[in-house]
Amino acid sequence: MAAKSNTFGRVIEAVGLTKIYGDKRAVDGVTFTVRPGVVTGFLGPNGAGKSTTMRLVLGLDAPTAGSVTVNGKPYREHRAPLHEVGALLDARSVHPGRSAYDHLLALAQTHGIPRSRVTQLIDLVGLHDAGRKRAGQFSLGMSQRLGLAAALLGDPSTLVLDEPVDGLDPEGIYWIRNLLKSLAAEGRTVFVSSHLMSEMSQTASHLIVIGRGRVIADMDTDEFIRRASKKVVRVRSPEAAKLRQVLAGPDVTVTQLEPGLLEVTGLGAAEIGDEALQHRIAIHELVPEEASLEEAFMELTHGELEYGHADQPASAPASESTPRKAA
Amino acid sequence: MSADATVSVPRLDHVGRVTQGRVLASEWTKLRSLRSNRLSLLAAAVLTIGFPILFAWIVGSRWEQMTPLERARRQPLDVALSGVGIAHIVIGVLGVTVVTSEYSTGLIRATFCAVPKRLPVLWAKAVDFALVSFAAILPAVVIAFFSSQAVLNRHHQILQISFTHSGVARCVVGAAVYVMLSGVFALALGAIVRGTAGGIALFAAIFFVIPPLVDVLPASWSNAIGPYLPSSAGRSMVLLTHGPHDLSPGSGAALLCGYVALALSLAAVLLVRRDT
Numbered sequence: 001m002a003a004k005s006n007t008f009g010r011v012i013e014a015v016g017l018t019k020i021y022g023d024k025r026a027v028d029g030v031t032f033t034v035r036p037g038v039v040t041g042f043l044g045p046n047g048a049g050k051s052t053t054m055r056l057v058l059g060l061d062a063p064t065a066g067s068v069t070v071n072g073k074p075y076r077e078h079r080a081p082l083h084e085v086g087a088l089l090d091a092r093s094v095h096p097g098r099s100a101y102d103h104l105l106a107l108a109q110t111h112g113i114p115r116s117r118v119t120q121l122i123d124l125v126g127l128h129d130a131g132r133k134r135a136g137q138f139s140l141g142m143s144q145r146l147g148l149a150a151a152l153l154g155d156p157s158t159l160v161l162d163e164p165v166d167g168l169d170p171e172g173i174y175w176i177r178n179l180l181k182s183l184a185a186e187g188r189t190v191f192v193s194s195h196l197m198s199e200m201s202q203t204a205s206h207l208i209v210i211g212r213g214r215v216i217a218d219m220d221t222d223e224f225i226r227r228a229s230k231k232v233v234r235v236r237s238p239e240a241a242k243l244r245q246v247l248a249g250p251d252v253t254v255t256q257l258e259p260g261l262l263e264v265t266g267l268g269a270a271e272i273g274d275e276a277l278q279h280r281i282a283i284h285e286l287v288p289e290e291a292s293l294e295e296a297f298m299e300l301t302h303g304e305l306e307y308g309h310a311d312q313p314a315s316a317p318a319s320e321s322t323p324r325k326a327a
Numbered sequence: 328m329s330a331d332a333t334v335s336v337p338r339l340d341h342v343g344r345v346t347q348g349r350v351l352a353s354e355w356t357k358l359r360s361l362r363s364n365r366l367s368l369l370a371a372a373v374l375t376i377g378f379p380i381l382f383a384w385i386v387g388s389r390w391e392q393m394t395p396l397e398r399a400r401r402q403p404l405d406v407a408l409s410g411v412g413i414a415h416i417v418i419g420v421l422g423v424t425v426v427t428s429e430y431s432t433g434l435i436r437a438t439f440c441a442v443p444k445r446l447p448v449l450w451a452k453a454v455d456f457a458l459v460s461f462a463a464i465l466p467a468v469v470i471a472f473f474s475s476q477a478v479l480n481r482h483h484q485i486l487q488i489s490f491t492h493s494g495v496a497r498c499v500v501g502a503a504v505y506v507m508l509s510g511v512f513a514l515a516l517g518a519i520v521r522g523t524a525g526g527i528a529l530f531a532a533i534f535f536v537i538p539p540l541v542d543v544l545p546a547s548w549s550n551a552i553g554p555y556l557p558s559s560a561g562r563s564m565v566l567l568t569h570g571p572h573d574l575s576p577g578s579g580a581a582l583l584c585g586y587v588a589l590a591l592s593l594a595a596v597l598l599v600r601r602d603t
Contacts, residue, residue, distance in 0.1 A: 061602040076443040083342040093433040102360035109353035112343030155339035
């Protein structure tokens, strides 16, 4: 566990990170690494612990146990933190009475960043007409853009963005996606949270999935999608029990929904049909159903949510084969 | 509308470290860039000058009708410093909100991401606010003294006192110091409580609610406690003549500084320890 041999340059590294508020385990023994050069998605339903984890990364909250470092050091120990990490935590982290320009200037001055950089970023995020307007008059989309300008102010090697597309219009979402990809392509570490699987699948190339404060998946997005969106086939057969034995295999899950009706995960409709023919089993119905990405994600995290009611902390680590329930 | 496919973030040649001086500059930008702050300071200065002129005019025009006893009780400095109390409230409320508005708006998270050691933010806020409130109130008290004296002078040359008269200059400057120190005290209270309503309530309790309660206590108690309250310590700086139970101006100033240091230390400990 303590082996931090490959702690090179630009990474976020959390080891056994835990945060308990009262009796609620908001973050529960989370271990992960965020690498540079790609967009890493931090995915989970609302209340899963994403924002808490990000606050822990930024030293805003102190962990109950475990540790997290940014570029090899706890965030608080950096001498020019805005150059290490740019953060967007809450689009409204702005005084409504202050102009965008003055807000950014005050942040820039803490690091001796010149005024020209402030104007440059206001232009970059598309706020040039509103730079002198009071931030209280901003729409949510404009606030998000201002938050991104603040995050980019110090030319950081790492970006930590909490739900940056939340409340944005399609144009804004498209703009942020491109921005994130460009930032990663420039070699920066981009760590971005979302509760929307579909959004993450279009932006992130690596995913860390969190549910009830625990990491339930940490893999490339392609692999996650392949695993999550397993094909499900419904088969009706008079010899369901026999068919079930025939189909059994290491990657195959068969559930009996009702007498004579099976739900098969891990095999295609053609494979099931061929297998049944070989064993001379009659099939009355064969319906392929593709679970959507969003459904698969919900299923994955829903199981996690239900564990919470049992009083056994951190007992069963959720595997990728969460039990399917009868429809 | 311009759907530019690639967004490139320009590189920054040099990024400096966070220093106390830079955080001072940052907090100064925050302080001056809010219209409500500018208006509060202006209001404090205007009231500090306006009340004495008004009272000087009233006293001057009613002088003929006043009894000898009433006339004897009027003190020239009471008129000249009659606006300080209201300035005290305005600056106190502003001091609380300088900190608490960061919490209520969520700005504090952006602030602490930029300055994760946090304490430089507290020191910078305290120093900037002390400077700006002193700079706003001192000229106002000086103007209030001379203009109220001028108004009284026009009415039968009553209640005249020279600025060089023993203790007068100390009272005038002391009034500005008192307002400044209690402003910083209020700022520390804001950092301790983190909520605007709670901070203002605490400030009002310490300076305006508790003192009259102590006066109700038996004399032996109130004489033992009374002079050491923050409000009494501050008032000793603005008294021309001191009674047997009043602290000397120097001790009062030192004691009030001690209260400010205590509040700031508590705020500092909590600021570093607490989650944001």
